[in-house]
Amino acid sequence: MKKWTTLTLVSMMTLALLTGCGSGNSSNDSNAAASSNKPSASNGNSASPVASESAEPAESEIKGEISFATHRVDQIEHLERYAEAFKKKYPGITDVKIEGIKDYSGVMKVRIAAGELPDVFSLIAMPPAEYPNYYEPLDDLGLNDRIWFKEFTTYDGKLYAISQQAAINGLVYNKEVFKTVGIEGPPKTLAEFYDICEKLKAAGYVPMATGFKDAWTLQYYEKLSEFIYGNANLRNDKLKTETPFTVDGPYGQGLTIFKTMYDKGYLASDILSETYDQNLRDMASGKVVMSYIGNWVIQPIVQAGGKLENYGFAPMPHDNSGKLYGNIMPDWSYAVNKDSKNKAAAKAFIKFMLEESGDNDEHMTVSPLKDAKPNTPYLEEFYSYNPEMMESLPVPDDVDAVEKKMQYKYRVLLQEAVLGDMKAVFDDYNKKWNEARKELGK
Numbered sequence: 001m002k003k004w005t006t007l008t009l010v011s012m013m014t015l016a017l018l019t020g021c022g023s024g025n026s027s028n029d030s031n032a033a034a035s036s037n038k039p040s041a042s043n044g045n046s047a048s049p050v051a052s053e054s055a056e057p058a059e060s061e062i063k064g065e066i067s068f069a070t071h072r073v074d075q076i077e078h079l080e081r082y083a084e085a086f087k088k089k090y091p092g093i094t095d096v097k098i099e100g101i102k103d104y105s106g107v108m109k110v111r112i113a114a115g116e117l118p119d120v121f122s123l124i125a126m127p128p129a130e131y132p133n134y135y136e137p138l139d140d141l142g143l144n145d146r147i148w149f150k151e152f153t154t155y156d157g158k159l160y161a162i163s164q165q166a167a168i169n170g171l172v173y174n175k176e177v178f179k180t181v182g183i184e185g186p187p188k189t190l191a192e193f194y195d196i197c198e199k200l201k202a203a204g205y206v207p208m209a210t211g212f213k214d215a216w217t218l219q220y221y222e223k224l225s226e227f228i229y230g231n232a233n234l235r236n237d238k239l240k241t242e243t244p245f246t247v248d249g250p251y252g253q254g255l256t257i258f259k260t261m262y263d264k265g266y267l268a269s270d271i272l273s274e275t276y277d278q279n280l281r282d283m284a285s286g287k288v289v290m291s292y293i294g295n296w297v298i299q300p301i302v303q304a305g306g307k308l309e310n311y312g313f314a315p316m317p318h319d320n321s322g323k324l325y326g327n328i329m330p331d332w333s334y335a336v337n338k339d340s341k342n343k344a345a346a347k348a349f350i351k352f353m354l355e356e357s358g359d360n361d362e363h364m365t366v367s368p369l370k371d372a373k374p375n376t377p378y379l380e381e382f383y384s385y386n387p388e389m390m391e392s393l394p395v396p397d398d399v400d401a402v403e404k405k406m407q408y409k410y411r412v413l414l415q416e417a418v419l420g421d422m423k424a425v426f427d428d429y430n431k432k433w434n435e436a437r438k439e440l441g442k
Contacts, residue, residue, distance in 0.1 A: 061344035063092030067118035068349065071104035071332060075363070082357040086349055089356070093345060115339070119346040122164070123333040128155035135160040136336040136343055141351050148368050149330040151394055161333035162350065163368040165360055167294040169220045169327045170382055171316040172301075174289045177205060178312075186314035188324070188385075190257065193317050197266040200289050208261055209279035209291040212271035217279075218411040220293055220327075223390070225254030227318040227325040232390045236399055239442060242434050245413075245426035252422065257318070259418045280304040292316045294329070298378060299364055313378035315387040326387040328366070398442050405436035 070079065076098060083096035099118070101107045108124050111117055112134060126134070137158040144150065144159055153161035173186055178196075181203045187193035197207040211217030226234045229250040238244040245251050261267050268274040268288075280297075282288040284306035291297065295313055302308050315324035334350045336343060353359055360367045361375040374380040395403075402408075408429070417425045436442075 059090065060092075062090045062348045063094075064342050064345055065093070065095035065097065066120060066340075066342050066345045066349060067097045067099065069099045069101055069104075069108065069118045069121040071101065071122050073100035073102050076100045078359070078362065082353060082359060083349075085357065086352045089352065090345070090348065096349065117337040117339070119337055119340040119342055120349055121335055121337070123153065123161040123335045128153075128160075131155045131160040132158075132338070134338055136338045136340065136347075138162060138336065138347060138350070141347055143351065143354070143369070146369050146371055148328060148370060148391055149333075152330055153333055161335040162354065163330040163333045164353070165331045165363075165365040166368050167296050167329045167331060168366055168379070168382065169223050169292065169294055169316070169329070171314050172283070172291045172293060172295075172297055173312050173314065174283070174286055174310055175312045176310045177286050177289045181205070186312060186385075187317050188322055189320040190317045191320050194260065194264070194266075196290075197261065197264070201264075201266060205286075206268055206282065206288040207266040207290055209283055209288040210258075210267055210271065210274060211276035211279050212267070212274045212415070214276045215411040215415065217276050217293060218414045221254060221258055221414060222410045223325075223327040224257055224292075224316065224318045225250040226327070226390060228253045232327070232393045236393060236396055238433070239396075239399055239402070239437070243430050244433060245429045247423050247426060251413075252426065254318070255414060255417045255422065258414060259422065262418050295366060295379065295382070296364075309377075311378060313382045315382065315385050324385055324387040326382065326389045327392065328389055329392045330368070398440075401440055402433065402436045402442050405440055406432040408432075 068079070068083075070076075072079065079098050079100075083098060086096060087093045097118075104122065105124065108117075108121065112124055117134065123135075131153075132155070137160060139159050141162075143162060147162055148166055149163050150159060152163075153159060171186055177200070178185070181199050183196055183199060187196055200207040222235070226232050229237075234250055243249075247256075262271065279288060279291065280300050281304050283291060283301050284304035298308070298311050298313065301311065315326050317324060334353065336346045336350065340346050354367070354369060359365075360372070364376050366379065367375070374383055406429075413425070413429060
């Protein structure tokens with residue numbers, strides 16, 4: 001585990017302002033924090049056992065007022081409505097003060113350095129070893145066995161935060177266009193996927209949107225390589241080999257799917273100028289028919305003019321076996337201030353938001369509770385195909401160090417491999433990988 005001192009952390013806060021995710025990009029501050037909570041590569045995806053859950057706070061303790069700071073500045077009215085419902089459930093609560101902060105990461109890093117945290121807030125990125133200095137354990141909420149992503153926010157056997165929502169990667173498709181072209185439904189195999197793309201192309205449609213220029217939308221394609229690998233440890237296992245990037249290996253097979261779409265003309269005619277925002281408009285109009293991305297994208301497509309009932313959501317096939325996978329990823333997480341004067345009410349508020357507020361249902365997002373039922377027709381459709389769900393995992397410190405040393409970014413690898421000679425690109429990446437390992441002694 002990396003060694004960070006409190007002094008180092010405070011100094012970092014005053015010098016660096018990190019921004020959270022935008023436009024659905026899941027590389028947010030929550031994941032930045034989570035990525036530091038890493039098992040060693042030699043231990044795979046093992047983690048310290050979570051502390052046993054103790055009794056929840058008694059209802060008589062849930063009283064007074066609490067403060068809640070959030071990055072969700074565009075949803076304050078909704079959050080205030082949930083707060084009112086929380087107060088009705090617990091008459092002893094006098095007020096829930098909600099503050100939406102636009103530059104959330106920057107502002108909150110300053111506040112944490114000054115010791116001015118609210119009672120409840122969205123987790124701020126820091127090394128997990130620092131969690132006990134600022135965050136209150138949440139093991140007593142009775143949710144440890146019900147939530148996704150415990151490994152991301154657990155340190156020394158204690159759970160310090162819970163994801164506010166989750167995202168599932170899948171194939172978004174226009175059901176009306178499928179009917180027009182005579183396509184019965186989403187593909188179950190890779191061959192079926194290519195066949196659908198060919199039919200759409202022949203009918204004058206652009207089969208797939210990728211946001212190639214913006215690049216952050218390309219991150220989801222790494223999950224296809226994980227599906228081929230058979231588990232979510234593909235990235236974490238790279239230290240086991242000197243040649244993690246090979247054409248016939250998981251990375252090569254996964255990227256070949258993208259390269260095939262490019263070579264066969266299933267993507268935008270000029271992918272170098274293709275943006276996420278334009279993808280939304282084109283998918284809303286029906287010009288572009290499919291995209292492999294998170295389920296959250298359906299709502300902005302609707303906001304761009306599409307009709308909700310026109311869009312389906314299904315697992316993306318990675319081979320011709322018929323076995324389907326889905327990947328579920330974390331988002332920002334709820335946390336409680338270690339120095340809160342009203343911890344019982346703060347914890348009760350988090351549990352209420354997750355279990356009773358209706359937040360995920362109203363915003364058509366995926367609940368972080370494993371036993372929650374799908375809350376939209378397209379999520380019901382996704383699960384109807386019985387995919388095996390892969391939970392995203394933190395990246396070990398040693399793997400992260402090597403990747404940073406060689407300046408590795410998957411989206412850049414994808415762009416270079418698709419537009420150039422894949423084998424030559426992989427040979428270069430393997431060379432950089434081994435040079436970085438040698439320099440770091442990994």
